[in-house]
Amino acid sequence: MDQEQLRKEVDEIVKPWEGKEGNLIMVLHQIQNRYSYVPRDISFEVAKRLNVPLARIYEVITFYNYFKLEAPGKNIVSVCLGTACYLKGAPKLIDEIEKQIGVKPGETTPDGQFHVQAVRCLGCCGLAPVITVGQKVYSAVKPEQVAGILAEYSEPATAAAAS
Amino acid sequence: MKPTSIQDLATMQDEIVKSGKNTWIKVGLSTCGIAAGAQETYFELRQQLRKAQIQVEVKRCGCAGKCAFEPLVEVAMEGMPTVTYKNVSKDMVSAIIEKHITGKQVIKEWAVPQVKDKQLRVVLRNCGVIDPDNIRDYIAAGGYQALAKVLLESSPEQVIADLKKSGLRGRGGAGFPTGLKWDITSKSQADEKYIVCNADEGDPGAYMDRGVLEGDPHAVLEGLVIGGYATGATKGFFYIRAEYPLAIERAEKAIKQARAQGFLGQNILGTDFSFDLEIRLGAGAFVCGEETALIASIEGKRGYPHPRPPYPSVKGVFDKPTCINNVETLANVSAIFAKGPEWFASIGLEKSTGTKVFAVTGKVANSGLVEVPMGTTIREIVYDIGGGAGGGKKVKAIQTGGPSGGVIPEEYFDTPVTYEELQKLGSIMGSGGMIVMDEDDSMVDIAKFYLGFCVDESCGKCAPCRIGGTQMLHLLEKIADGKGELADLGSLRKISRAMQKASLCGLGQTASNPVLSTLRYFENEYKDLIKA
Ligand SMILES: Cc1cc2nc3c(=O)[nH]c(=O)nc-3n(C[C@H](O)[C@H](O)[C@H](O)COP(=O)(O)O)c2cc1C
Ligand code: FES
DSSP: OOHHHHHHHHHHHHGGGTTOTTOHHHHHHHHHHHHSSOOHHHHHHHHHHHTOOHHHHHHHHHHOTTOOSSOOOSEEEEEEOSHHHHHTTHHHHHHHHHHHHSOOTTOBOTTSSEEEEEESOOSOGGGOSOEEETTEEEOSOOHHHHHHHHHTTSOHHHHHHHO | OOOOSHHHHHHHHHHHHHHSOSOEEEEEOSHHHHHTTHHHHHHHHHHHHHHTTOOOEEEEEOOOSOGGGOSOEEEEOTTSOOEEEOSOOGGGHHHIIIIIIITOOOOGGGBOOOOOOSOOOSTTTTTTTSOTTOHHHHHHTTTTHHHHHHHHHOOHHHHHHHHHHHTOBOSSSSOOBHHHHHHHHHHSOOSOOEEEEEEOOOSTTOOHHHHHHHHOHHHHHHHHHHHHHHHTOSEEEEEEOTTOHHHHHHHHHHHHHHHHTTSSBSSGGGSSOOBEEEEEEOOSOGGGGSHHHHHHHHTTSOOOOOOSSSOTTTSOGGGSOEEEEEHHHHHHHHHHHHHOHHHHHTSBOSSSBSEEEEEEEESOTTOEEEEEETTOBHHIIIIIITOOSOTTOOEEEEEESGGGOEEEEGGGTTSBOOHHHHHHTTOOOOSSEEEEEETTOOHHHHHHHHHHHHHHHOOSOSHHHHHHHHHHHHHHHHHHTTOOOHHHHHHHHHHHHHHHHHOSSHHHHHTTHHHHHHHHHHHHHHHHHHHO
16 A cells, blocks of 8 residues: 555545544554554554554553454454353364364464454353354354355365365 | 433333334344354345245344354244344354244244343343344343433442442452442542553453443443443443454444444433543553553553552542543443342342353363352352353363352352352352363362463563462472472462562462462362372
8 A cells, every 4th residue: 555545545445534533442442453463664654643652552452452454354353252152162163163163262374364263242142152263153163064154255276175 | 312311211212112013033243153053044044034035034143142053043933932043153043034934933043042041231231132232222122221310310429338238349350339430530539530440351261342342332331431431431442352263343333323322422312421431452461451550551651550548539540530440340330220229139148239240161061151149159140040051061160250260079069149148168259250160170180271361471570470470380280290399388388378468469469369269178089199
């Protein structure tokens, strides 16, 4: 992205929050919504625009689990590790995912297709164990179903490997 | 025209109720319902009805609490009993239309059995009943009349006195009397004051607050505005965890609709009281549910807690007096002012009035949201409502209070649920998570799970929590791996005491509770691992 474009986009995001006290976290949410992570060059621009030191921005990003500093894979697979899901076998799902696509929570497949993360309670505990891929929620998942779920999102080449 | 009196609201209520039809279909569309496929069921219903040219309104509603039965479809037909169908997948839609709507025959095998249990819905009064995205539904249920009563007929002092009379205590965990909290905030002098709704719901495995926000956001909003009036707050914040996108969306919508009707903003209901709200999002840090950390987070900073006093009611958001209340607490407030403090005080027990919502999950047949009068026994919740462990298994214990709570073994299930009784057993009421564990579950493992959670979520500011937690976790891992020694149990207890006494905030002070309570009741499980 060229500098001009970047400045324009940051401006759009920051404007509604301008002058509101404590706006930094809300601005970072908007950024992550838009780019799926918080790119470094955007942080630089936000620092200028909000007139806060870059260190303050990074201090916040690194404290909160929700914010990502690197582009996640194309499909974000979230495995709930809340208490209900844990008791109902979520750790087995994590093992199965690793078996299928070779990555652990916090990692992205080399082809950038999947990013796997462990999350704390998605609020569907009654349907435990729960995993989500993007916005789609899969409930009462059994390890045997993992391969099929991942295959729904794989590009043809990876799908063959996954099934 | 915007309503400006109780009469206006009552008239609106009448009109909306009268314009409603007696025949309708309702689909529960909350996160849990949608996860189970309710969206597809909803579209299928609408499409098939349109195709068959049947004029029946299909409505959307929140979560009725019966999560194990999602997707839920409720059907009301003139001259027939209202029936709720369970686990209605897309493929079952045509049969329901054919048999029930056209054929006027109830499909008994699919209906949710009607059972009489001890549930009483105060907080969840509208959840699964009204369309959360439509303020008219809330008004039709009598909504905002409590606010009108308060603003037009009571002084802030009177409101606080009434709230004290109701006996309401905070539902966010600690059980602090809400009337007293409002009183202290109202007496703090400052040019600006804030009131915050804590919707961070950090306890993993619990979703009471999500249920309320998704099912009946106006009930919380109304409570918040009443709180703003009583405490003298000039502005309110809704602090919602980012992991609840649907709750955020519905709260946003509710705020807009309330503004349009004059329940928020300048000169609310035509009075000289002005108050507005802003949503602020969490970002995946459990500690931010703790009130001082939450304040830092609203200020756009790292969610570091700080020592109290000063309490938020004296020095909170942007150093101004701030009243922080939980979602369920505020949903109770709007009910209390609609029906009266005496009514509320008559529910439950003397020191624990009203009801409590629990998310009963884990190894339980009917997992879901349950609301019972305080004083109901654990047994009634787990067996009469929850249906026991299911699958022929025996329930071993429950866990309440999440990472700050403890386990309660089966032999204590006749204990009535109150703040004090649960504390006596070494657990806490907490925010309402109730995890059921069966004979297959290891208590050492569950202790390790919760402690691991707290170690992950410790903000690292104070040493007792940061170092103590990690050391305890190492010991638990060692025991779980069969390499433990008896002396380790003594060390666990010793470190626990140090963390309880010396940690900066509630997270560290309570993080060892799951370990202590499993040691108290299930020391044999630790010893078995050590011997083996
Ligand atoms: C580690 C920790 C996490 C907490 N998380 C929450 C939470 O998610 N929601 C909540 O309402 N209260 C939470 N609390 C309690 C709050 O600090 C505060 O007491 C509560 O929001 C006050 O509201 P109430 O008086 O209506 O209960 C937490 C406390 C601690 C120590
Ligand atoms: S524990 Fe997994 S959704 Fe709540």
